[in-house]
Amino acid sequence: MFLNKHMRTVYFTLLLVLGQFLAHASSYNDSMLAYRKGYIDELLKDPRSPIKGSDVQYLEFYAPNPKYRVTASFKPSTGSQPFLINTHSGKQKPYKEYGILTFTLLDTVYTLHVYQRIDIMTQQVVKNELFVPFTDETNYTETFGGGRYLDFKETDIVQNELELDFNKCYNPYCAFADGFSCPIPPKENYIPTTIKAGEKMFTKFSSIH
Numbered sequence: 256m257f258l259n260k261h262m263r264t265v266y267f268t269l270l271l272v273l274g275q276f277l278a279h280a281s282s283y284n285d286s287m288l289a290y291r292k293g294y295i296d297e298l299l300k301d302p303r304s305p306i307k308g309s310d311v312q313y314l315e316f317y318a319p320n321p322k323y324r325v326t327a328s329f330k331p332s333t334g335s336q337p338f339l340i341n342t343h344s345g346k347q348k349p350y351k352e353y354g355i356l357t358f359t360l361l362d363t364v365y366t367l368h369v370y371q372r373i374d375i376m377t378q379q380v381v382k383n384e385l386f387v388p389f390t391d392e393t394n395y396t397e398t399f400g401g402g403r404y405l406d407f408k409e410t411d412i413v414q415n416e417l418e419l420d421f422n423k424c425y426n427p428y429c430a431f432a433d434g435f436s437c438p439i440p441p442k443e444n445y446i447p448t449t450i451k452a453g454e455k456m457f458t459k460f461s462s463i464h
């Protein structure tokens with residue numbers, strides 16, 4: 256059966272679009288694999304790291320999924336006051352709310368609060384560093400029960416928008432070992448859905464966490 260000119264045009268257009276989509280997906284996967292390699296390298300280099308080289312085999316991640324990379328609108332929190340966030344060690348750490356992110360993920364609108372750490376010694380805001388701890392419905396089953404983290408810079412916010420890529424979320428050190436004061440995500444940063452992206456449960460201790 257031969258295709259007429261119009262059908263051939265449509266057919267080759269679809270092939271072109273499919274090819275571009277696959278190329279983009281492959282490029283994104285490659286970039287995420289490189290990002291995760293850098294994450295693991297930095298984790299091992301940290302003098303305080305809770306894992307050793309032999310533990311890398313127990314690090315697991317969801318397959319990169321562009322659907323979990325979204326653009327969030329940012330609203331600054333003016334006049335916010337420092338407050339204390341509980342940690343897994345029982346201590347408390349001072350933070351300040353920096354703003355609120357609103358985004359659509361899988362056709363549903365959610366919000367997350369962004370925080371800035373307060374330096375314990377100087378009581379000054381740690382400039383340029385932004386912290387987004389969160390929990391979701393994968394906790395305790397597929398991911399660490401104590402939640403996961405995302406880090407940003409103030410300069411990542413452009414025209415009140417921020418790229419929010421859950422494929423880059425990572426575990427706190429408390430997911431790997433005891434003895435660390437990892438902030439527990441505040442209740443307002445619970446996302447009532449399954450975020451199947453980023454770092455999964457540390458399988459070496461999966462029976463514990």
